[in-house]
Amino acid sequence: MVPHLITALNGPINELEQRILESMPAIERWFRLEWMEHTPPFYSSVDVRNAGFKLAPVDTNLFPGGWNNLTDEMLPLAVQAAMAAIEKICPEAKNLLLIPEKHTRNSFYLSNVQRLTQIFNQAGLNVRLGTLDETITKPTTLTLPDGGTLTLEPLLRTPRRLGLKDFDPCTILLNNDLSGGIPKILENLHEQYLLPPLHAGWAVRRKSNHFQSYEEVAKKFAKLLGMDPWLINPMYSQCGQVNFADGTGVDCVQSNAEALLAKVRRKYKEYGINEKPFVVVKADAGTYGMGIMTVRDPKDLEDLNRRTRNKMSVIKEGQEVSEVIIQEGVPTYERMNDAVAEPVVYMLDRYVVGGFYRVHAERGIDENLNAPGAAFVPLAFAEASHMPRPGEKPGASAPNRFYMYGVIGRLAMLAASYELEATDPDAEIYE
């Protein structure tokens, strides 16, 4: 189950929506059984693209920002989910140490930190903020757009524990995706819960691992519903050793793009989809919408202009791109006042707690919307007259539509759970 939201549009009738709604109890039970075997990520957000003929996650964020974009109405759901999460991890906990990103001048990001603080505070934890920014050597108060304040404090490391002055937390929650590498101060913390784990950070994580796990999840789920997994799964391939600046390895990207486009074309033919396929090339460890390129024709990769080469070479915190993922492009046919939109689903523990539309007026249906100029339209709770009704015509009910988005979001979250298990450096292997 999922909060029932007013989606921005009522799209075309969709067989998938009908199938998902009809199978609601079976789907919920399936997730319940999966969560008996797997641990959900502490929190996550998933970008979903709805092509009408296909609905798929295109990005799963394990250090979600943007909590401030959720409506206030969703706060109780988030707090309730946070209570459930904490109860499992550290029920005696008094204190939570939250480690945010370093870019503290971004007031949107600070509002996100404020909202996270509020959620965990209301779930019954004293929340304080520790920063990885070593230039901050004493408590530093920042003012927020709404007049509130946040205080960043320098981290205090002892041989076995991490905290702040007079603050010893049970759980350390990272809202910093570690794109710049794993800081020494976070290593070897075996007495405290460090969440998400270090290998969930972009210093270690790879999109290709995630989508490999997602493929596995999508196949299981598709079997449950008796459908083609492609309807919810974006195909992909990958290349290592790519250097867009000097052209090394671009031939690999090109041939993979070509092969993938051919596969997509066959699928489009199978389903009678009258569209021009495209693929999206992304840094395998990239985030923040950086290092992303839409490719409609592999030939375009031959002579990239300087700007594109630069864009594809360096991502967040100056990290160089060398591994890339080539992913089937899923156009988004959601629109809000003519601007292209994609739903983003927010989860805490195994619960969907909210979502919003990322809307971009200057981008096309086949482009990444996570870019400067994007706006966020919160999805409000359903009106009384919009109670989800399994009997309702597919596509006609906004809450039903959002239920479907929540299912896809949770499939991606489950994939992240598989992914983190598979990539856990401390995992014990049982043969």
Added chain:
Amino acid sequence: MVPHLITALNGPINELEQRILESMPAIERWFRLEWMEHTPPFYSSVDVRNAGFKLAPVDTNLFPGGWNNLTDEMLPLAVQAAMAAIEKICPEAKNLLLIPEKHTRNSFYLSNVQRLTQIFNQAGLNVRLGTLDETITKPTTLTLPDGGTLTLEPLLRTPRRLGLKDFDPCTILLNNDLSGGIPKILENLHEQYLLPPLHAGWAVRRKSNHFQSYEEVAKKFAKLLGMDPWLINPMYSQCGQVNFADGTGVDCVQSNAEALLAKVRRKYKEYGINEKPFVVVKADAGTYGMGIMTVRDPKDLEDLNRRTRNKMSVIKEGQEVSEVIIQEGVPTYERMNDAVAEPVVYMLDRYVVGGFYRVHAERGIDENLNAPGAAFVPLAFAEASHMPRPGEKPGASAPNRFYMYGVIGRLAMLAASYELEATDPDAEIYE
């Protein structure tokens, strides 16, 4: 934490509210620790009375009806809590058998059953309704005010299990408070989860046990907050062997009422409360607002008129009253358009999922409002501008006010958990 609701009024500044808000993380942690030791009732609703000088639960219902009075906005919270509850009890469950009350002609009650069905359905269970009404021998479809339907089916008992035709549930959820006694068909079901347990039903349960447990909980909680437990605890005493029809044992009620009134008077004096104390005499096993009498002067008990004697003699399903509880009366100073109101808090598992005001235009501040003529005003979610803010002036913030009600509701729920442990006939005793 609690959904943040728009309460119908912003009452006088209240020290208790301030103390509770300031202690929010400590309170939430305290509940978390309590739930490590105790199991919350599956669901519950608590009637709370706010006297301005005192805030106390006066009734804790372990078979709550009225779920239809909650707003649609609260459905996601209820579903999320239901998912958490089911995951703990019976994660593999496909089926839930719901056993409602027999009075199936009450369309309000049927709407409640419909809402419960919806909650558990969205939590991922196939829900079907089995009836204890032996006159129903085949599936019987009832039409609801909104045009929907409910189908009641006869129960099918095998030596070890209870179900319906082609329906074998993991969990059996009672929404029937067993006032009329424990039906044989529900006995000795050791393979399935029967919730709430049989001894939570009014055939066994006693209000006096509940308020004894509540006193214990209130003392613990008051110690945590450094306050007088009386501020949240209604004092009580009890009498057995009372027969209002022939006058037997009324002297016990009278002397207890007198002693209790004296205790309340002392408390009022201590706090400078300029009110006339009253007590409420209730059937110890009563429900449905039946068998309840307000007593301002013990002399009033001497010559009860025939109507009052009748009212106090027989309660739901014709059960005779013989044990009574004499409880400190807590006036309610909440009002809605001049009508007296009391908040009712709904909980599922350990989570507050909603609430409403029970409003009665024809009753006084010292009377029971659970009576014909009562209306229900759903508490809506807080507006964006009403986000709970610990810094806000006590009494000025509706969401803060409702947080306090939710805390009191959960204290009563915790008391019910203690009570059910203490009265469990199957409990093993460790010395």
